[in-house]
Amino acid sequence: MTSTSPFTLRWGILSTGSIATEFAMDLLVDPATRNSDMRHVIAAVGSRSVESADRFVDKLKASTGPWSWGVQQGLLTETKAYGSYAEVCNDPNVDVVYVGTPVTLHHADAKMALLAGKHVLCEKCFTFDLAELDDLIAIAREKNLFLMEAVWTRFHPIAYKIQDVVFSGRLGKPKRFQADFSIDFNVDARPTSDRFLDPALGGGSLLDMGPYPSVWAMLLLYQHPDNRSTAPKFVNSYQRIYRRTNVDERSRWLLDFENLECEAQLMTDMTTHGLREATAVLQCQDGDLIIEFGPQKPSTFHIVPRNGERETYHYPIAAEQGHGLCFEADEVAQCIRDGKTESERMPLSESRVAQSWLDEVRRRGTTCMKDMKGKA
Numbered sequence: 001m002t003s004t005s006p007f008t009l010r011w012g013i014l015s016t017g018s019i020a021t022e023f024a025m026d027l028l029v030d031p032a033t034r035n036s037d038m039r040h041v042i043a044a045v046g047s048r049s050v051e052s053a054d055r056f057v058d059k060l061k062a063s064t065g066p067w068s069w070g071v072q073q074g075l076l077t078e079t080k081a082y083g084s085y086a087e088v089c090n091d092p093n094v095d096v097v098y099v100g101t102p103v104t105l106h107h108a109d110a111k112m113a114l115l116a117g118k119h120v121l122c123e124k125c126f127t128f129d130l131a132e133l134d135d136l137i138a139i140a141r142e143k144n145l146f147l148m149e150a151v152w153t154r155f156h157p158i159a160y161k162i163q164d165v166v167f168s169g170r171l172g173k174p175k176r177f178q179a180d181f182s183i184d185f186n187v188d189a190r191p192t193s194d195r196f197l198d199p200a201l202g203g204g205s206l207l208d209m210g211p212y213p214s215v216w217a218m219l220l221l222y223q224h225p226d227n228r229s230t231a232p233k234f235v236n237s238y239q240r241i242y243r244r245t246n247v248d249e250r251s252r253w254l255l256d257f258e259n260l261e262c263e264a265q266l267m268t269d270m271t272t273h274g275l276r277e278a279t280a281v282l283q284c285q286d287g288d289l290i291i292e293f294g295p296q297k298p299s300t301f302h303i304v305p306r307n308g309e310r311e312t313y314h315y316p317i318a319a320e321q322g323h324g325l326c327f328e329a330d331e332v333a334q335c336i337r338d339g340k341t342e343s344e345r346m347p348l349s350e351s352r353v354a355q356s357w358l359d360e361v362r363r364r365g366t367t368c369m370k371d372m373k374g375k376a
């Protein structure tokens, strides 16, 4: 709802990598494009080198298109560029820290921010393992700070629309589900130091891509009213190894949502393109729901009733809404404004469930990342 006195949240951005760039850009999008009254100021950017932080801020200031609005509104006027993450965490002008580093660094970076008294939004997957996540949750609770995993898909308008269809019961009881996030990232052409290949940076398809098949299992099955927020039984898993660095190039796992009597097969792959026309499929008693690629930011879904015509729905992120990361930023701002320490849409309990699946796939698998403490 638009109001005359927007709530202002001052962000500190950790890292100048690719998703940190897109996230920071989306803080500059006019909130009116999504009927929001949140105002996001970029107070500080931290990088391992001050030159990179300076370049990042300069690039943001040169933004065109939907991102130029924030530049004109002065959302970057006071932005500090630091050559360390610690300086961002200790900046008194920062309310909340966005963690956009590789997954094996999330725990240390988010912990530093929490211990400095900052709220935290941390990129997916939240942490390397559940033990790290539980440590962050304990600190956030002890210090009464907001903490959330940055699963942006949950906040996209299409996610609410799809849930409405499934939960309305018009397709009947869920019976089987499959979701896949697969992209051919041309890994053979990448150096072994690449984030996708280096075990020390959380390499492999599972940790990077796993949150996206998981998000649809969580939204459609875990949150299904008949599931009564019960974690599924983990049935089995399989990983194919990428020989150059011994990380997983492909992972699959099977879950049984016993309250629903519905199985879910989830898959990630960094060497093969997934099906464009069906990234997630929920087969129900009276018809199917089909979500088109990609699972992180779908714009089209279909309802195929058992007896009836296929219906197609489009809910794309509008060009004036940027990349679509502004919705999760608004959620963070609203929660902090309202004094909440976690989001009802992306609760910590649900991050724990999805994180536990990644742990279990790795524990049962054969990659060099099987050992939870084997990371760099």
Ligand SMILES: NC(=O)c1ccc[n+]([C@@H]2O[C@H](COP(=O)([O-])OP(=O)(O)OC[C@H]3O[C@@H](n4cnc5c(N)ncnc54)[C@H](OP(=O)(O)O)[C@@H]3O)[C@@H](O)[C@H]2O)c1
Binding pocket: 015, 016, 017, 018, 019, 020, 046, 047, 048, 049, 052, 053, 100, 101, 102, 103, 105, 123, 124, 125, 150, 152, 195, 201, 207, 208, 296
């Ligand atoms: N939400 C989404 O849709 C989405 C999309 C892509 C990625 N992600 C997640 O976001 C995180 C970052 O992914 P990304 O694609 O942005 O990665 P990226 O482009 O490689 O950026 C990562 C950044 O982390 C910093 N960093 C700190 N220590 C590092 C180290 N030892 N090696 C490499 N970089 C280091 C670097 O920034 P400085 O040099 O400035 O310190 C680097 O630019 C991952 O957890 C990933 O899964 C989320």
